[in-house]
Amino acid sequence: MGEAFAVEYPERNTYGEVMKGYFSLMRGFGLEFASRCERVLGPSLGAGWFDEYVATRNQQDPKRIQRRQTPSDPSFFLKELIYTEWSPYRQVVPDDVALRVVSKKIVDTRNTWLHFSDEPSVVQLRDAAALIRDFGARTSMTVEAPAVRMIKRIDRIRTGQYPSSPQDQELLAGKSADQDSGEPPVEIPLDPVDQEPRPPIGSLWRGPIPERRIRVTRTRDVVDVDTGASLRSAVAGDPREKVRQWTSARPLGDLWVDADGAVGGFVEGQERLLGYVGEDPAGETARGFLVRRFYDVRDGRLVDIDSGSALVDSVSEEGAELARSIESAAAEAMEPGGTIRITNYGDVLYIDEVGMSRIGVATPRSWFPGHLA
Amino acid sequence: MDEDVEFNVGLVAITMRAEDVDFRGVSVSAGRGAAEQDGKLREAVVESSDGLRMTIGCTFWADGSADVQPLDFLAGPDAYRRLEVAGRMTLNPAEDEGRVALLRALKYGDRGYPTLASVSWEELSDFAGTDAVELLESHGARTGEYGALKADATRYREHPAFAVAQDGLAAVFAAFAVTRVLPIMKGFGRDGGVEALY
Numbered sequence: 001m002g003e004a005f006a007v008e009y010p011e012r013n014t015y016g017e018v019m020k021g022y023f024s025l026m027r028g029f030g031l032e033f034a035s036r037c038e039r040v041l042g043p044s045l046g047a048g049w050f051d052e053y054v055a056t057r058n059q060q061d062p063k064r065i066q067r068r069q070t071p072s073d074p075s076f077f078l079k080e081l082i083y084t085e086w087s088p089y090r091q092v093v094p095d096d097v098a099l100r101v102v103s104k105k106i107v108d109t110r111n112t113w114l115h116f117s118d119e120p121s122v123v124q125l126r127d128a129a130a131l132i133r134d135f136g137a138r139t140s141m142t143v144e145a146p147a148v149r150m151i152k153r154i155d156r157i158r159t160g161q162y163p164s165s166p167q168d169q170e171l172l173a174g175k176s177a178d179q180d181s182g183e184p185p186v187e188i189p190l191d192p193v194d195q196e197p198r199p200p201i202g203s204l205w206r207g208p209i210p211e212r213r214i215r216v217t218r219t220r221d222v223v224d225v226d227t228g229a230s231l232r233s234a235v236a237g238d239p240r241e242k243v244r245q246w247t248s249a250r251p252l253g254d255l256w257v258d259a260d261g262a263v264g265g266f267v268e269g270q271e272r273l274l275g276y277v278g279e280d281p282a283g284e285t286a287r288g289f290l291v292r293r294f295y296d297v298r299d300g301r302l303v304d305i306d307s308g309s310a311l312v313d314s315v316s317e318e319g320a321e322l323a324r325s326i327e328s329a330a331a332e333a334m335e336p337g338g339t340i341r342i343t344n345y346g347d348v349l350y351i352d353e354v355g356m357s358r359i360g361v362a363t364p365r366s367w368f369p370g371h372l373a
Numbered sequence: 374m375d376e377d378v379e380f381n382v383g384l385v386a387i388t389m390r391a392e393d394v395d396f397r398g399v400s401v402s403a404g405r406g407a408a409e410q411d412g413k414l415r416e417a418v419v420e421s422s423d424g425l426r427m428t429i430g431c432t433f434w435a436d437g438s439a440d441v442q443p444l445d446f447l448a449g450p451d452a453y454r455r456l457e458v459a460g461r462m463t464l465n466p467a468e469d470e471g472r473v474a475l476l477r478a479l480k481y482g483d484r485g486y487p488t489l490a491s492v493s494w495e496e497l498s499d500f501a502g503t504d505a506v507e508l509l510e511s512h513g514a515r516t517g518e519y520g521a522l523k524a525d526a527t528r529y530r531e532h533p534a535f536a537v538a539q540d541g542l543a544a545v546f547a548a549f550a551v552t553r554v555l556p557i558m559k560g561f562g563r564d565g566g567v568e569a570l571y
């Protein structure tokens with residue numbers, strides 16, 4: 001094609017900059033992939049191969065495959081690469097399971113973070129860029145280089161090394177330009193909220209850290225550090241499961257507990273809301289942290305995509321009934337391009353372009369062994 | 374007298390004393406249980422956002438060897454207590470009077486506690502939250518493969534390493550934070566793991 005596409009990198013950790021970086025990288029990725037497809041498939045399949053392919057797919061699956069598709073849209077070609085066995089895309093890049101797993105993770109990551117965080121940050125962009133880099137490395141695509149650069153830029157933003165000079169920072173903040181320009185203000189004022197509600201479980205802790213410290217003991221009891229008194233009787237539900245939920249993100253050091261029963265601790269050096277001594281607030285659909293595992297539905301079976309093993313074959317008799325009901329919920333919800341994830345609280349999530357929903361709540365015994373450790 | 378030198382590496386803060394003190398102890402290269410000897414020690418206080426506070430010392434010993442060792446564990450989560458017994462760092466002599474050290478990192482293994490293991494530059498950058506090469510070079514170190522920095526090295530020739538002049542102690546303490554403290558903070562090598570949603 002001979003033209004070049006310049007990927008744009010975020011200037012700072014704001015919503016707009018993160019989105020700019022993400023869409024720009026994905027567009028660069030899509031354009032390069034489409035150009036390679038033209039080069040590889042054009043000579044053998046003819047110039048109109050893409051339109052013919054879309055038409056055939058639309059006939060096969062009119063509900064999901066619209067007639068209007070763009071060759072450079074990753075959400076189209078990645079899904080075709082993953083799910084359509086006879087797809088010519090499998091001649092363009094290595095036809096192997098590992099690459100399809102990376103492709104699935106790119107789709108999953110996009111589904112996950114675009115729907116989730118009310119404030120997608122450079123951290124999520126970094127995850128997405130790492131997967132694009134991986135895809136690029138496996139297919140010798142040049143998008144690997146901008147993906148690596150994206151990661152470096154993000155690391156510099158996170159550590160305050162970028163932007164570097166005060167003049168740059170002022171320029172970016174728009175201070176110098178907007179003084180007397182007559183432009184309308186760029187910020188939307190938001191009214192302060194008196195008693196800010198707690199954010200979802202797993203969020204960064206809001207407000208000061210309370211004094212009261214609690215510790216998980218070797219017997220998996222949880223005691224007040226000052227008095228030695230156990231909190232077991234105050235805990236709502238199964239204390240062992242509560243303790244597992246609070247600690248599976250592996251907070252270091254003692255936890256703290258606030259007057260309302262909110263429990264917090266340090267995860268990778270950051271203060272986080274880990275849960276509640278009492279009942280969890282109603283209405284939270286994705287409590288806690290995402291487990292670093294990826295799943296799929298194959299032939300109606302819920303499988304772990306890295307090991308390939310099916311959920312119902314992996315659980316003991318005790319967990320089988322719940323596992324089967326989660327599997328059928330997943331099979332019912334799943335569409336090509338959809339994503340199944342689980343949080344350390346056991347919230348099983350179905351995520352796609354339309355939105356995110358909780359399709360079940362698993363326990364450690366009704367899920368893949370070790371995934372909810 | 375000069376002021377302490379303070380700097381951050383990721384979520385770890387390091388306060389390096391301005392001057393050396395006389396110290397008597399056992400050098401790492403002499404082996405545990407070896408005789409004590411005199412040395413010149415530079416002390417640093419290492420603190421993490423999740424509560425670690427400990428002192429470590431970089432010592433140049435009378436027999437010519439040099440190393441970084443823990444001194445006092447003052448406070449912090451139990452996970453960091455591993456630093457009292459593991460993760461000492463030997464600084465090997467280089468041709469140009471300077472010192473060279475391997476960048477191996479504390480990694481959790483099957484036994485449930487971390488031991489030093491070989492890592493890539495990318496993993497080191499992950500711990501540091503920034504480009505590890507740039508970080509170490511900003512503190513005056515040279516970086517590269519161990520074999521390139523220490524021509525007579527026989528093992529680990531292709532592994533990440535750094536070199537400093539005799540007064541390049543800030544880089545030594547930064548390397549200690551990256552390879553010893555931050556991997557424990559992040560649970561490097563532990564199975565599973567989670568990612569923040571919010």
